[in-house]
Amino acid sequence: MAEHPHAPRSPRQVRDPASLLAEARPRADADAKLSGRTRYPTDRIEAGQLHAAILGSPLPHARILSVDASAAAGLPGVHAVVTAADIPGPALFGLRHVDRPALCGDRVRCIGDPIAAVAADTPEIARAALAAIRLRLEPLQVIDDALAALAPGATALHGRSNLLHQVAHRRADAAQWAAAEAACTHVVEAVYESPRQMHVCLETEGGVAEPDGAGGLVLWWGCQNPERDRQVIAAMLGLPPGRVRVVGSPVGGSYGAKDELTVQPIAALLAWKSGRAVRLHLSRPASTDLGVKRHPMRIRMRSGCDGDGRLRFHEVDILADTGAYATHGPEVLDAAAEHAVGPYDWPALSIHARLAYTNNGIAGAFRGFGAVQVQWALEQQIDRLARACGIDPLAFRQRNLSAPDAPGPLGQQVVASDGPRLALAQIARHPLWIERACNPRCDDRHRWGLGLALVHRSDGFGRGGPNGGRLALALAPDGQIELRVSLTEMGQSLPEAIRALAARHLGCAETDVRPVIGDSALAPDTGAAAASRSTTLVHRALECEGRAWIDSLTEAAAARLRTPASSLRFGPGGWSDADGRPVLGLAQLAADLVGPLPSRVIAVPPEETPSAVPGAHWVFGACAALARVRIDTWTGALRVERLVIASALGPVISPMGLLGQMEGGALMGQGLVTTEHLDMREARYLARNLDGYQVPLLADAPQIELWAIEDLMPDDPVGPRGAGEIAVNIAAPAIVNAVSAAVGMPVDRLPIAPDDILDALERHP
Amino acid sequence: MTPASLIEVDFTLNGQPARVRCEPTRRLLSVLREDLGLTGAKPACGIGRCGACLVWMDGKPVNACLLMACRLQGRSIETIESVGQTEQSAPVREALARAGGVQCGYCGPGLVMMLTHLYRQQPRPDAREASAQLCGQLCRCTGYGGLQRAVDLLFAD
Ligand code: FES
Numbered sequence: 039m040a041e042h043p044h045a046p047r048s049p050r051q052v053r054d055p056a057s058l059l060a061e062a063r064p065r066a067d068a069d070a071k072l073s074g075r076t077r078y079p080t081d082r083i084e085a086g087q088l089h090a091a092i093l094g095s096p097l098p099h100a101r102i103l104s105v106d107a108s109a110a111a112g113l114p115g116v117h118a119v120v121t122a123a124d125i126p127g128p129a130l131f132g133l134r135h136v137d138r139p140a141l142c143g144d145r146v147r148c149i150g151d152p153i154a155a156v157a158a159d160t161p162e163i164a165r166a167a168l169a170a171i172r173l174r175l176e177p178l179q180v181i182d183d184a185l186a187a188l189a190p191g192a193t194a195l196h197g198r199s200n201l202l203h204q205v206a207h208r209r210a211d212a213a214q215w216a217a218a219e220a221a222c223t224h225v226v227e228a229v230y231e232s233p234r235q236m237h238v239c240l241e242t243e244g245g246v247a248e249p250d251g252a253g254g255l256v257l258w259w260g261c262q263n264p265e266r267d268r269q270v271i272a273a274m275l276g277l278p279p280g281r282v283r284v285v286g287s288p289v290g291g292s293y294g295a296k297d298e299l300t301v302q303p304i305a306a307l308l309a310w311k312s313g314r315a316v317r318l319h320l321s322r323p324a325s326t327d328l329g330v331k332r333h334p335m336r337i338r339m340r341s342g343c344d345g346d347g348r349l350r351f352h353e354v355d356i357l358a359d360t361g362a363y364a365t366h367g368p369e370v371l372d373a374a375a376e377h378a379v380g381p382y383d384w385p386a387l388s389i390h391a392r393l394a395y396t397n398n399g400i401a402g403a404f405r406g407f408g409a410v411q412v413q414w415a416l417e418q419q420i421d422r423l424a425r426a427c428g429i430d431p432l433a434f435r436q437r438n439l440s441a442p443d444a445p446g447p448l449g450q451q452v453v454a455s456d457g458p459r460l461a462l463a464q465i466a467r468h469p470l471w472i473e474r475a476c477n478p479r480c481d482d483r484h485r486w487g488l489g490l491a492l493v494h495r496s497d498g499f500g501r502g503g504p505n506g507g508r509l510a511l512a513l514a515p516d517g518q519i520e521l522r523v524s525l526t527e528m529g530q531s532l533p534e535a536i537r538a539l540a541a542r543h544l545g546c547a548e549t550d551v552r553p554v555i556g557d558s559a560l561a562p563d564t565g566a567a568a569a570s571r572s573t574t575l576v577h578r579a580l581e582c583e584g585r586a587w588i589d590s591l592t593e594a595a596a597a598r599l600r601t602p603a604s605s606l607r608f609g610p611g612g613w614s615d616a617d618g619r620p621v622l623g624l625a626q627l628a629a630d631l632v633g634p635l636p637s638r639v640i641a642v643p644p645e646e647t648p649s650a651v652p653g654a655h656w657v658f659g660a661c662a663a664l665a666r667v668r669i670d671t672w673t674g675a676l677r678v679e680r681l682v683i684a685s686a687l688g689p690v691i692s693p694m695g696l697l698g699q700m701e702g703g704a705l706m707g708q709g710l711v712t713t714e715h716l717d718m719r720e721a722r723y724l725a726r727n728l729d730g731y732q733v734p735l736l737a738d739a740p741q742i743e744l745w746a747i748e749d750l751m752p753d754d755p756v757g758p759r760g761a762g763e764i765a766v767n768i769a770a771p772a773i774v775n776a777v778s779a780a781v782g783m784p785v786d787r788l789p790i791a792p793d794d795i796l797d798a799l800e801r802h803p
Numbered sequence: 804m805t806p807a808s809l810i811e812v813d814f815t816l817n818g819q820p821a822r823v824r825c826e827p828t829r830r831l832l833s834v835l836r837e838d839l840g841l842t843g844a845k846p847a848c849g850i851g852r853c854g855a856c857l858v859w860m861d862g863k864p865v866n867a868c869l870l871m872a873c874r875l876q877g878r879s880i881e882t883i884e885s886v887g888q889t890e891q892s893a894p895v896r897e898a899l900a901r902a903g904g905v906q907c908g909y910c911g912p913g914l915v916m917m918l919t920h921l922y923r924q925q926p927r928p929d930a931r932e933a934s935a936q937l938c939g940q941l942c943r944c945t946g947y948g949g950l951q952r953a954v955d956l957l958f959a960d
């Protein structure tokens with residue numbers, strides 16, 4: 039019997055944990071990194087460099103009355119002092135909203151907001167110069183809560199209102215809505231609070247800015263988008279973009295933190311004004327002040343299902359705190375609104391999301407991007423409804439999945455996918471699930487809980503975002519095939535993915551490929567290494583034009599050999615004849631060609647949903663997971679013991695890369711649930727280093743098991759989905775649901791502190 | 804800065820005599836990275852919480868961000884620049900690379916210094932003890948899956 043293309047199916051191509059590990063190959067850069075030979079931008083320490091120091095605002099909100107830097111500028115050993123007045127071009131930068139000053143001129147809007155900076159012979163002189171700057175500030179009303187920010191009469195941080203962005207989406211008119219509610223047997227409502235998580239890249243922001251000796255500037259600075267950094271800095275200095283070069287790789291961790299610029303414009307300005315190389319490397323406390331965080335959100339959800347366990351309506355109200363400047367805030371809110379729907383079918387849906395400016399630092403891009411905050415809330419709702427109906431949480435989810443070819447969360451057209459279904463099916467056959475009744479429940483001191491979660495998440499930017507990108511293929515003089523991208527390597531195995539994809543699409547060996555990454559001078563504008571898009575982008579470019587470019591090389595090889603191209607086969611290393619005898623190597627061709635060597639720039643057009651829903655996504659990947667936690671009822675300590683993840687992300691390009699992204703993302707998601715919240719009082723951080731802010735250590739890591747489902751829908755046009763973020767998205771809700779099951783209480787606030795657990799146990803012994 | 808507040812210390816660095824003149828409270832991490840050009844040890848917290856700056860003093864692991872120059876006189880310091888080149892760390896580096904213990908790599912040099920120290924101890928600790936000794940090594944990228952696999956490889960009984 040012919041199978042209906044959309045009939046529910048079980049995953050067929052699944053990499054089990056052992057096979058992933060068996061195929062995982064070491065990264066090419068592993069030994070250089072492990073033996074300390076890799077030079078990060080912050081390792082470019084050389085004699086003759088000036089040391090930079092930044093004067094940040096001591097108040098979270100104030101008008102700048104005056105900045106007198108004359109005494110500082112006169113100190114011996116000081117080579118440049120800069121304030122907003124020294125910026126030749128536009129002083130503000132930003133993505134959708136251009137609102138963040140490189141240096142504040144008239145007003146400061148968060149603690150540490152930069153006002154002035156110094157470049158001096160030594161760090162001590164730089165600090166002394168900062169102390170000599172006379173600053174007069176007039177305090178303004180401090181807005182330290184998103185709700186208060188939107189109240190009438192609140193001082194506006196920018197323009198006339200603190201409402202930076204909002205999203206409203208409704209499916210069902212009033213009558214349909216009333217009918218949907220009336221059909222419900224169970225309704226759950228809760229307000230969830232998601233914390234201010236900090237990225238904690240081990241390498242804090244820093245690098246070197248230096249004049250290039252030819253009227254331009256070079257920046258060695260870890261980032262996710264060197265091309266954009268150079269455009270911002272060139273504009274700020276009033277230079278054509280070609281006069282600025284940004285080398286943004288390798289990066290000692292980013293996770294979104296280095297997607298938008300932070301203090302590199304200040305380093306550039308100091309180098310420009312002093313005419314000298316300037317080095318700046320933020321201390322951990324300064325990085326805490328100046329870096330972005332995950333958006334804290336307050337999420338109200340009210341959701342209902344009928345007596346058969348069919349979801350009927352879902353009402354969501356999101357209030358997010360974006361802090362002092364926009365950066366990626368609007369896109370984060372768009373993602374939150376879209377992912378609050380989940381992979382479920384809600385006949386009636388109402389989403390309202392608002393994003394408020396406050397003086398609480400700056401929130402921006404963070405792996406899991408806007409979605410993870412609402413996903414743990416949504417998955418709590420789903421679990422609670424399933425329990426109310428007396429249906430097991432897996433069957434309940436299966437029953438309510440949207441159809442593979444249904445419109446996307448906001449009604450937009452999307453690439454068809456049955457990833458959520460496949461991922462659930464994979465979990466359903468895992469022993470941890472099948473034997474759930476036999477799992478330990480409690481002993482005289484501990485309690486165990488098992489939590490299931492399901493998420494889908496978007497790839498790439500939403501509609502209207504910078505989704506296109508360009509990259510280049512080139513034959514190098516030594517015969518290597520160079521694939522040049524301006525994307526940077528942050529630990530995500532970009533070079534490995536490039537080598538594997540090039541070998542797959544071009545037919546060469548991985549060793550024939552040399553990835554050239556992270557340098558705005560060597561590659562066309564590929565856009566940001568962000569939004570889980572890098573692998574897909576490279577895949578699409580090679581799929582479209584890779585073969586054609588190889589064919590053009592084959593023509594050149596044929597001309598050189600005086601033989602018809604049709605008689606040549608391209609493969610690892612070069613060409614062979616019809617009998618498979620090697621006749622010409624890539625290196626030989628490169629050596630023999632006269633004139634410029636062949637190269638081609640491939641422009642990948644933005645792939646977006648054709649539906650006119652701003653910010654909505656086109657492609658989704660999916661994951662399901664099971665978490666088992668153990669609660670110590672004496673101390674409230676929470677231990678995540680196991681995490682079983684089934685990912686449905688298409689073909690596995692690099693087993694090691696996939697495994698690493700999933701394990702790393704999962705522990706970051708766990709951190710959000712267990713310990714990570716950067717608390718603020720009156721818009722000041724209560725912790726600024728790793729003593730007060732705790733991230734998971736080896737002892738906290740659960741046993742993680744990954745099942746990678748490779749099946750895609752027949753005729754899937756996209757290929758591999760990004761794996762860079764989704765583990766954060768899936769781990770957090772699975773662990774939340776496990777804790778909730780262990781203590782027998784809903785969880786409505788993260789992180790879950792031991793005291794919260796003890797409180798819950800007291801109320802529900 | 805009055806020169807009178809500076810001290811001069813002599814110590815052994817990676818087997819070679821070294822001499823620095825600096826403030827007594829200057830941290831070894833700054834001495835290594837900024838005065839001596841050895842950037843293998845990384846600054847990530849500056850308060851002894853992450854292990855990215857780990858070096859050996861007289862063969863024992865210490866956080867270079869905490870160690871003051873005034874305590875260096877006559878000591879022997881070894882850093883990743885030498886330990887990372889030697890045979891003694893080769894099994895550790897290989898295990899980490901094979902097991903997926905490195906992504907961005909910023910934590911790597913500190914990890915190798917700590918693991919090599921544990922690996923060459925007599926008697927060698929078992930995997931449990933070794934894991935417990937790694938409580939001061941922070942890695943934000945890998946989720947420790949690769950590190951745990953490397954530990955299991957290296958310290959299997
Ligand atoms: S920098 Fe020394 S322990 Fe973190």
Ligand code: FES
Pocket residue numbers: 240290291529904905906907908909910911941942943944945
């Ligand atoms: S690999 Fe990035 S911190 Fe460990």
